[in-house]
Amino acid sequence: MTSSDLLAPVVDDDGAPFWEYTAQHELRVQACANPECGELRFPPRPCCPHCRSFDSEWRRMSGKGRIWSYVFPHPPLLPAYAEMAPYNAIVVELADAPRIRLVGNLVTEAGAPWNSVDPSRLKIGARVQVVFARIGEFTMPQWVLER
Amino acid sequence: MAAGALKDATAIVGIGQTPFAKQLPESEKALACRAILAALDDAGISPAEVDGFASYTMEETDEVEIAKAIGAGDVTFFSKVGYGGGGSCATLAHLASAVATGQASVGVAWRSRKRGSGRRPWTNTQVQLPTPGQWTRPYGLLRPADEIGMLTRRHMHEYGTTRDHLFNVALACRNRANQNPAAQMYERPMTRESYMTARMISDPLCLFDNCLETDGALAAVIVSAERARDCRQKPVYLHSVAQGLPAQHHGMVNYWNDDPLSGPAWTAARQLWKQADFGPEDIDVAQIYDAFTPLIPLSLEGYGFCGRGEGGAFTEGGALEIGGRLPINTSGGGLSEAYVHGFNLITEGVKQLRGTSTAQVPDAATCLVTAGEGVPTSAVLLRS
Ligand SMILES: [Zn+2]
Numbered sequence: 151m152t153s154s155d156l157l158a159p160v161v162d163d164d165g166a167p168f169w170e171y172t173a174q175h176e177l178r179v180q181a182c183a184n185p186e187c188g189e190l191r192f193p194p195r196p197c198c199p200h201c202r203s204f205d206s207e208w209r210r211m212s213g214k215g216r217i218w219s220y221v222f223p224h225p226p227l228l229p230a231y232a233e234m235a236p237y238n239a240i241v242v243e244l245a246d247a248p249r250i251r252l253v254g255n256l257v258t259e260a261g262a263p264w265n266s267v268d269p270s271r272l273k274i275g276a277r278v279q280v281v282f283a284r285i286g287e288f289t290m291p292q293w294v295l296e297r
Numbered sequence: 298m299a300a301g302a303l304k305d306a307t308a309i310v311g312i313g314q315t316p317f318a319k320q321l322p323e324s325e326k327a328l329a330c331r332a333i334l335a336a337l338d339d340a341g342i343s344p345a346e347v348d349g350f351a352s353y354t355m356e357e358t359d360e361v362e363i364a365k366a367i368g369a370g371d372v373t374f375f376s377k378v379g380y381g382g383g384g385s386c387a388t389l390a391h392l393a394s395a396v397a398t399g400q401a402s403v404g405v406a407w408r409s410r411k412r413g414s415g416r417r418p419w420t421n422t423q424v425q426l427p428t429p430g431q432w433t434r435p436y437g438l439l440r441p442a443d444e445i446g447m448l449t450r451r452h453m454h455e456y457g458t459t460r461d462h463l464f465n466v467a468l469a470c471r472n473r474a475n476q477n478p479a480a481q482m483y484e485r486p487m488t489r490e491s492y493m494t495a496r497m498i499s500d501p502l503c504l505f506d507n508c509l510e511t512d513g514a515l516a517a518v519i520v521s522a523e524r525a526r527d528c529r530q531k532p533v534y535l536h537s538v539a540q541g542l543p544a545q546h547h548g549m550v551n552y553w554n555d556d557p558l559s560g561p562a563w564t565a566a567r568q569l570w571k572q573a574d575f576g577p578e579d580i581d582v583a584q585i586y587d588a589f590t591p592l593i594p595l596s597l598e599g600y601g602f603c604g605r606g607e608g609g610a611f612t613e614g615g616a617l618e619i620g621g622r623l624p625i626n627t628s629g630g631g632l633s634e635a636y637v638h639g640f641n642l643i644t645e646g647v648k649q650l651r652g653t654s655t656a657q658v659p660d661a662a663t664c665l666v667t668a669g670e671g672v673p674t675s676a677v678l679l680r681s
Contacts, residue, residue: 159435221438227439249554250553253436253552
């Protein structure tokens with residue numbers, strides 16, 4: 151895949167730690183650091199919507215999840231995406247926290263193209279496991295079907 | 298002012314529009330002026346009397362340019378509402394508040410857009426990657442159709458909604474457009490076969506699940522109910538108005554709360570019905586925002602025309618057609634008349650209550666108009 155033309159994440163202050171951890175092949179989600187609360191939240195934000203604490207930490211996830219939904223985009227698309235189309239884009243609900251869902255792509259192995267999995271294998275509820283692939287300047291989480 | 302003070306306090310007394318086409322030669326500014334002047338002429342009100350304006354943040358013509366071009370006088374209220382098509386009905390709501398509280402006396406809401414000849418907004422990668430874009434766009438969830446397609450697949454999975462249900466929506470809009478000479482799809486009938494064999498845009502959504510690309514402009518004039526009685530046209534009263542931004546909502550990528558399939562429509566609906574003298578069962582005709590066909594089942598649920606998850610099934614048996622349980626989008630809507638961020642749904646609601654629609658619902662006296670679902674939204678209840 152011509153990874154240089156894919157859109158890179160435009161990182162903000164709140165989201166930066168997520169990408170620092172993916173670079174270390176760790177999937178972490180922001181959580182409230184108030185010991186009375188501790189709720190996970192995504193996308194990251196400055197304070198906790200449950201207790202309003204500004205203290206947060208990044209909690210490591212097992213990387214297991216299930217497909218919550220998926221689409222197959224077809225053209226018209228930006229050129230680098232049109233080359234792969236139709237590809238899959240999926241939403242994964244994390245096994246550790248089903249209300250935390252991440253958008254990603256289902257691939258046969260880390261770094262494989264987004265159209266590498268036979269579309270008939272995408273099913274809502276299918277168990278998936280995170281893998282990591284370097285795309286441009288970023289390490290992106292990707293997903294493979296659990297064996 | 299007391300709660301409920303806006304009820305029937307203001308009315309739409311003028312509507313105007315330009316032709317709709319894939320490409321029009323004039324500028325957005327010229328089109329805006331034409332639509333606004335047509336609306337004022339319809340109302341029988343001089344442009345010099347206009348002292349309030351409201352539009353969308355995505356509107357690229359502004360009050361300064363419009364006011365000086367049409368020859369408005371001193372302007373004392375102006376407002377723009379965000380979130381794309383979610384702002385359509387809110388422009389009326391803001392003007393209703395301003396007129397009812399004396400901040401303005403003649404309000405104009407407008408939308409002018411050359412979406413047909415302009416670039417597609419999602420191709421602008423500079424503006425498309427704010428938070429939460431960093432969590433979705435790099436993975437190829439690039440366009441509104443991809444974002445809504447994701448929610449659609451989940452709705453199909455949870456509730457048994459089918460492509461035939463989405464076809465029912467597309468067909469109802471197309472059938473009404475086939476009655477409306479101003480519609481872009483006036484002479485283009487749709488069959489189930491043409492729908493089912495159309496190319497995919499973001500599977501499960503095909504070409505005909507997506508709205509049109511249109512050049513055109515529309516406007517509406519709002520005054521107090523008292524003044525409305527002296528205007529040229531039969532007044533169409535703003536019975537109830539509402540905006541809606543639910544707790545923990547994330548826009549079109551609403552994947553990160555407990556219940557992604559109940560969106561802003563639910564919030565707007567609660568506020569809308571709370572202030573109204575009637576309920577969903579009393580609505581004669583509805584104009585429901587249709588950038589994508591699945592927004593109709595989601596909105597039917599949100600505004601209380603059916604139960605949770607029943608929006609797909611509701612479309613069966615011709616329910617959305619003239620003579621059905623709830624005729625919708627009687628000009629053809631965004632899917633088949635014109636996509637101008639939903640403003641044609643407002644003007645069509647007015648036409649129905651005046652009795653002048655090209656697909657008139659007999660004796661229509663109440664109409665729900667909604668703005669975009671899946672983004673912070675708005676809605677109005679119109680009555681004659
Ligand atoms: Zn907390």
